[in-house]
Amino acid sequence: MQDVTRILQAMESGDVAATDQLLPIVYAELRKLAGNKLSHEAPGQTLTATALVHEAYLRLMGSEGEEQQWDHRGHFFAAAAESMRRILIENARRKKRVKHGGEHDRVDLPEIAAPALDQADDLLELDAALTKFAQESPEKAELVKLRYFAGLSEQEAAEVLGISRATAARHWAYSRAWLFSKIKSDKDQTV
Incomplete structure (x- = not known):
């Protein structure tokens, strides 16, 4: 993956051709x-992995007038994770809108006997809690993303x-507990 760092540096120095080299290298990952x-999404998800990658990549590269700066491979993939998160949140919000059938339960026809999961609500609750958590602990919130x-x-x-992996494990355990507690308390307040 040293190629990714080299290409990112070339892009930063203004090499337009480097952008074309980046996608084939990072696409699989x-x-x-x-x-x-x-x-991990609920059945009936209309967003495919390919569409998610393409949308995230377009957002990462921005328009021709915008210049993106990537320090290293990790920075690029952290930005990709954030971009995918935003796309999934926007998709969940769109699905909840009345205009897009938000008041109806979504079920796949072959699975009509199974109860539908309200995944959009869960994702929106997680996003709200994660936004608050990022204000308190930005590095831990980045780990969750x-x-x-x-x-x-x-x-x-x-x-x-x-x-370190040990620090990541501690942050992960704390983050999950904090987010669970926040989501649970928010649900208890609305009942």
Whole structure:
């Protein structure tokens, strides 16, 4: 993956051709991350891993007038995780809108006997809690984004953040407990 860092540096120095070299190299890894994330989504997800990767990549590269700066491979994949997170949140919000059938339960026709899961609500609650958590503990919130939205393992996320695996494990345990507590307390207040 040293090629990624080299290409990112070339892009930063103004080499327009480097952008074309980046996608083929990172596509497989981004596709794996997107597939992993979408495998945890509720049945009936209309967003495919390919569409998620393409949308995330377009956002990462920005328009021709915008210049993106990537310090290293980890920075790029952290930005990719954040981009995928935002796309999934926007998709969940769109699905909840009345205009898009938000007041109806979504079920796949072959699975009509099974109860539908309200995954969009769960994702929106997680996003709200994660936004609050990021104000308190930005590094821990970044770990959650990498683990949950990008599908990175504990070790991979630790490498991206430049922390030890043990620290990542402690942060992960704390983050999950904090988010669970926040989501539960928010639900209890609305009841």
